[in-house]
Amino acid sequence: MIPDWASERASMVECQFRARGIRDPRVLQAVLEIPREEFIPLESRVFSYQDEPVQIGYGQTISQPYMATLMAECLELKGTERVLDVGAGSGYQAALLGALAAEVVSIELVPALAEQARRNLRKTGRAHNVTVIVGDGSEGCAEFAPYDGISVAAGAPEVPFKLLEQLKDPGRLVIPIGSMDDQELRVVVKSGGRIEARVATYCRFVPLRGQQGWK
Ligand code: SAH
Numbered sequence: 001m002i003p004d005w006a007s008e009r010a011s012m013v014e015c016q017f018r019a020r021g022i023r024d025p026r027v028l029q030a031v032l033e034i035p036r037e038e039f040i041p042l043e044s045r046v047f048s049y050q051d052e053p054v055q056i057g058y059g060q061t062i063s064q065p066y067m068a069t070l071m072a073e074c075l076e077l078k079g080t081e082r083v084l085d086v087g088a089g090s091g092y093q094a095a096l097l098g099a100l101a102a103e104v105v106s107i108e109l110v111p112a113l114a115e116q117a118r119r120n121l122r123k124t125g126r127a128h129n130v131t132v133i134v135g136d137g138s139e140g141c142a143e144f145a146p147y148d149g150i151s152v153a154a155g156a157p158e159v160p161f162k163l164l165e166q167l168k169d170p171g172r173l174v175i176p177i178g179s180m181d182d183q184e185l186r187v188v189v190k191s192g193g194r195i196e197a198r199v200a201t202y203c204r205f206v207p208l209r210g211q212q213g214w215k
Contacts, residue, residue, distance in 0.1 A: 005037050008049040016051050016066045027073045030099035036065065039090040039120045058110050060206055062090040063153055067185070067203060069096070071151050074174045074187045074200055077101045081148035084166065086137035087208070091117030093153055095126040104130040105144045107137035109209055138210035140166040147171065155183040155205040159197075160212030169193060176205040180214060 013028055022028065037048035039062060047054045053061035062068075071093070075083065077100040085094045088108035094117065098104045108114040114134045121127040133141060137152070138160050145166035152163070152175040159175060167173050170191040176183035184199045207214045 003037075003046065005035060005048070009036070012049045012065055017069050020066060020070075022066075022069055022073055024073045024076075026077070026079075026100055027069060030072070030096055031065070031069055033099065034092070034095050034126070035124055036062075036092060038124050039092040039095070056090045056113070056116070058113055060089055060110070060113060062092050063205070067201075067205075068093050068153075070200060071153075071174045071185070072096050072100060074185075075100075075149040075151060075172050077149060082144070082146075083149040083151065084137075084141055084144070084147040084163075085151050085153070086140075086163075087153035087206075088114055088117040088132050089153060091120040091126075091130075091132065093151060094130045094132065095121055095124060097149075097151060098126055098128075098130045101149065102129065105133060105141050105147075106130055107133045107135050107141050109134070109136060136210035138162075138208055138212035142166065149173070150175075152176070152208065153205065154208035154213070155180070155203075156208040156213050159186070159188060160208075162212060164188070164190070164195065174200070176203050180207050 081101040082103045083097045083101045085106040088106040094106035118132045140162045146168040150173040155176040173188040185201045185203045188197045
């Protein structure tokens with residue numbers, strides 16, 4: 001039997017997002033419109049709407065749906081922004097950000113995953129405002145900087161300074177910071193020449209590799 005993806009998506013929004021306090025109507029609408037199952041390898045597709053990360057190959061995961069959605073909400077996007085997505089992985093987060101902003105640059109260290117993200121974005125009709133680049137996103141992506149928002153889907157020991165440099169004023173950065181095993185999801189806000197941070201939640205992401213990540 002083919003699962004009813006649309007109703008799984010709707011119940012994810014109620015039980016995993018609304019119940020935990022996600023309120024931004026644009027964010028909730030965007031997750032309803034994006035077929036998450038299309039970003040997950042066939043053999044794991046039944047887990048598409050489960051409350052957990054799912055393997056996507058190369059030892060990497062597509063983030064838990066709640067975490068991806070919370071991160072998108074924390075950027076407070078209105079639709080006019082240019083956003084940097086670090087760690088393209090499956091391409092799902094890039095698709096979600098693309099539905100909420102004007103333009104997304106998504107950078108991925110593993111070339112095969114970048115190709116997979118491009119394929120997933122194309123087949124779901126989400127490639128028109130998302131550019132997937134192969135590179136070390138711990139150094140941001142200077143070519144398209146500055147960004148109104150930056151979302152990092154891998155945990156770092158500290159906030160990479162180049163990401164702060166490439167963030168506009170005003171601008172918002174969301175990034176897991178901590179050890180390899182446990183992190184806090186930090187929301188860093190640049191405004192009026194000042195930088196402030198708060199902790200949105202606690203989390204466990206795969207490690208950010210590269211120059212400004214874990215060596
Ligand atoms: N946002 C993704 C989740 C990706 S998991 C999704 O929606 O599916 C984190 C990803 O970050 C992995 O694909 C990993 O290869 C990538 N990554 C790790 N370090 C990186 C770096 N320095 N630059 C770019 N990508 C990196």
